Amino acid sequence: MLDIQLLRTNLENVAQRLALRGHAFPVADFNLLEAERKTIQTRTQELQARRNIASKQIGNAKNKGEDVSAILVEVADLGDELKQVETHFEKIQAQLLQLLLGIPNLPHDSVPEGRNEADNREVRRWGAPRTFDFAAKDHVTIGENLGLLDFETAAKLSGARFSLLQGGLARLHRALAQFMLDIHTQEHGYTEAYVPYLVNAESLHGTGQLPKFEEDLFVVPHGEQGNYYLIPTAEVPLTNSVRDQIVALESLPIKLTAHTPCFRSEAGSYGKDTRGLIRQHQFDKVELVQIVHPQHSYAALEQLVGHAEKILQKLALPYRVMVLCAGDMGFSAAKTYDIEVWLPAQNTYREISSCSNCEAFQARRMQARFRNEKGKPELLHTLNGSGLAVGRTLVAILENCQNADGSVSIPEALQPYMGGLDRLAAPDKK
RNA sequence: GGAGAGAUGGCCGAGUGGUCGAAGGCGCUCCCCUGCUAAGGGAGUAUAGGCUCAAAAGGCUUAUCGAGGGUUCGAAUCCCUCUCUCUCCGCCA
Numbered sequence: 001m002l003d004i005q006l007l008r009t010n011l012e013n014v015a016q017r018l019a020l021r022g023h024a025f026p027v028a029d030f031n032l033l034e035a036e037r038k039t040i041q042t043r044t045q046e047l048q049a050r051r052n053i054a055s056k057q058i059g060n061a062k063n064k065g066e067d068v069s070a071i072l073v074e075v076a077d078l079g080d081e082l083k084q085v086e087t088h089f090e091k092i093q094a095q096l097l098q099l100l101l102g103i104p105n106l107p108h109d110s111v112p113e114g115r116n117e118a119d120n121r122e123v124r125r126w127g128a129p130r131t132f133d134f135a136a137k138d139h140v141t142i143g144e145n146l147g148l149l150d151f152e153t154a155a156k157l158s159g160a161r162f163s164l165l166q167g168g169l170a171r172l173h174r175a176l177a178q179f180m181l182d183i184h185t186q187e188h189g190y191t192e193a194y195v196p197y198l199v200n201a202e203s204l205h206g207t208g209q210l211p212k213f214e215e216d217l218f219v220v221p222h223g224e225q226g227n228y229y230l231i232p233t234a235e236v237p238l239t240n241s242v243r244d245q246i247v248a249l250e251s252l253p254i255k256l257t258a259h260t261p262c263f264r265s266e267a268g269s270y271g272k273d274t275r276g277l278i279r280q281h282q283f284d285k286v287e288l289v290q291i292v293h294p295q296h297s298y299a300a301l302e303q304l305v306g307h308a309e310k311i312l313q314k315l316a317l318p319y320r321v322m323v324l325c326a327g328d329m330g331f332s333a334a335k336t337y338d339i340e341v342w343l344p345a346q347n348t349y350r351e352i353s354s355c356s357n358c359e360a361f362q363a364r365r366m367q368a369r370f371r372n373e374k375g376k377p378e379l380l381h382t383l384n385g386s387g388l389a390v391g392r393t394l395v396a397i398l399e400n401c402q403n404a405d406g407s408v409s410i411p412e413a414l415q416p417y418m419g420g421l422d423r424l425a426a427p428d429k430k
Numbered sequence: 431g432g433a434g435a436g437a438u439g440g441c442c443g444a445g446u447g448g449u450c451g452a453a454g455g456c457g458c459u460c461c462c463c464u465g466c467u468a469a470g471g472g473a474g475u476a477u478a479g480g481c482u483c484a485a486a487a488g489g490c491u492u493a494u495c496g497a498g499g500g501u502u503c504g505a506a507u508c509c510c511u512c513u514c515u516c517u518c519c520g521c522c523a
Contacts, residue, residue: 037480038480038481041479041480041481041492042480042481042491044480044492045480045481045491045492045493046491046492048491048492048493049490049491049492051503051504052492052504054503054504055448055502055503055504056448056449056504057503058448058503058504059447059448059449059503059504060448060449062448063448063449068503071503072503074503075503075504076503078503079502079503246440246477248440367478371440375440375458375459375475377476377477
């Protein structure tokens, strides 16, 4: 959510910056609503003040045993009018809030202009794509040939966009998550968290998934108490842990990590990445969240990207880092780096991590604050990033580490997590 | 699921219809005394917003005592609903 003060004082500028990311701010609607708000609020407060004064007079008069009927007559009509005006005021406030909740974050000055993926800029590359002396297969073929990846059964169990892993591949998947958590907690200073996978609507409002993107979420009805939502990312529970809180200055930065499944309905992505593990309704991810002092959020973003990169480096998987253009960024982000891993079968780099600084955008929605150097509450800055998407890392390993005989070499860093196993191979067929 | 207790400022805690944005304490900030610490004295110390002001300062003002609704001229206080926490019982991994 943007600062409404900013909209009041600097609307033109805000609209321009939002236009950079392809959002048309409804300037006329806003101005109209604001003007109405102003008159109604003033009127409401006038009436409230009058009521307060009269009530005080009644109290005083009664204490002295004086007759209060004159004042009561004066105040008689006040109640009705006040109620009417208050209701009106609340309605306008709600409309303003609705409007505000639907507006994406402002892009940071360092974010390149552009409309879509094609305008993202490469920041750096690490590692060189391997050259194959045989025809490199894609991860689906590799996994199915090994007998460890089974989409057919998954479809029977659940439907499209689900997967079933078995044996060494399932273990590799688990090993990856363990490995990532260990690196982030032991080398990068994150605190591991185990979080709810079902969250309430407030939490999703806090991080920005609601109210605008409900169709991307899986909803679980929960009787009269409303709905639960399956988390689309651990960013939601981790970041919302500071919702409605004022944290102490000394406790910053708060660095949290969690391994969770993520659930996305992928509405509107029909026909995209239908083959394989790239785009699933359920996938695992190790998430990194930092909650920091506003002065340090951009330094923290660079750090956070580095933490995610570190995983790929240790796995020896080639990647590149992209800075997203204004038009390609997510709703809550002020600046986003994507890390894209090399996938030989697709002969391209594919997103495996997305790291964003949301500045105070989420903090304002969540009322997440800290007590600053002057002792005053101030909004925090929040960051999040994948460190990394487990399923996609699995894909990258299958494809990058495949051998001519159909087996897959296990990156050295993971072997301790695999009981020393150094390759996945098909069982001998007899 | 059943029975009971509770939710007040950074924290503890008083407050059952008006003089309550809220006693008292702790903590914190500033000042004084002492000065090696300790002790002592004084002042200050919620949040969000509106209007005003060129801006800052200031001034005026509104809302907020878990959330929402109701009664009333007036609600932290009375009534209703909900949420959460705690204790006991039941059930369960």
